[in-house]
Amino acid sequence: MHTERGFDRLVNFSDAVVAIAITLLILPLVDLAADLKDTTVLDMLESNWPQFLVFIISFAVIGRFWINHHRLYENVIDYSPALLWVNLLWLLTIVFLPFPTELISSTGQNNPSTAALYVGTMVLTTAAGAWQVLILIRNPHLQAEAVRGQLRMGPSLIALVLMLVVFVMVIAVPQFGLLWLFLLVLTGPGQAAYSRRYKRLNPGQTLPPE
Numbered sequence: 001m002h003t004e005r006g007f008d009r010l011v012n013f014s015d016a017v018v019a020i021a022i023t024l025l026i027l028p029l030v031d032l033a034a035d036l037k038d039t040t041v042l043d044m045l046e047s048n049w050p051q052f053l054v055f056i057i058s059f060a061v062i063g064r065f066w067i068n069h070h071r072l073y074e075n076v077i078d079y080s081p082a083l084l085w086v087n088l089l090w091l092l093t094i095v096f097l098p099f100p101t102e103l104i105s106s107t108g109q110n111n112p113s114t115a116a117l118y119v120g121t122m123v124l125t126t127a128a129g130a131w132q133v134l135i136l137i138r139n140p141h142l143q144a145e146a147v148r149g150q151l152r153m154g155p156s157l158i159a160l161v162l163m164l165v166v167f168v169m170v171i172a173v174p175q176f177g178l179l180w181l182f183l184l185v186l187t188g189p190g191q192a193a194y195s196r197r198y199k200r201l202n203p204g205q206t207l208p209p210e
Helices: 004-024 027-037 041-047 049-073 081-096 098-105 112-138 154-173 175-200
Strands: none
Touching: 004 081, 004 175, 027 049, 041 049, 049 081, 049 098, 049 112, 049 175, 081 098, 081 112, 098 112, 112 154, 112 175, 154 175
């Protein structure tokens, strides 16, 4: 058992890294402000709207990943070396995401290689998140007693499979670009269906939020 201070440092460090990564997304847009001396704000927005769109998408993506991470760690009271390292891997993918975001802003979302790098990074983030869930399932003593034994891989695997589908589609049908990300709206209904089926097969048991 590690100290509460040690676990708090893990969570606080994770939050800080995510905050830095999400802040990095805005920096390329800040540079556009230097061009305002030669143009109007409306003209600048009109000519650079793809960059703003990708910024909003990436902000939402990182925000969603952080929410899932926050919900998972709400039920965690301790950590293991494996959880620590896999969490660092998860953070690595989060910090890397601003790079493919900038590539898409520069080359366009219909470029198969940049779109694949962007979504591929999201696949790795999702996989690292699922790996953390697996570690917690195999080490129930790391979970809060109130939810111990309730964590399941199903919701994480549903999210990962859908992310892999999006990854394949941005490569196979690149003309739709990041529009394939809308397939991820199926994640919620898929996880809800899994929870209903689990409760039906296991009456009296509940699933902690992810």
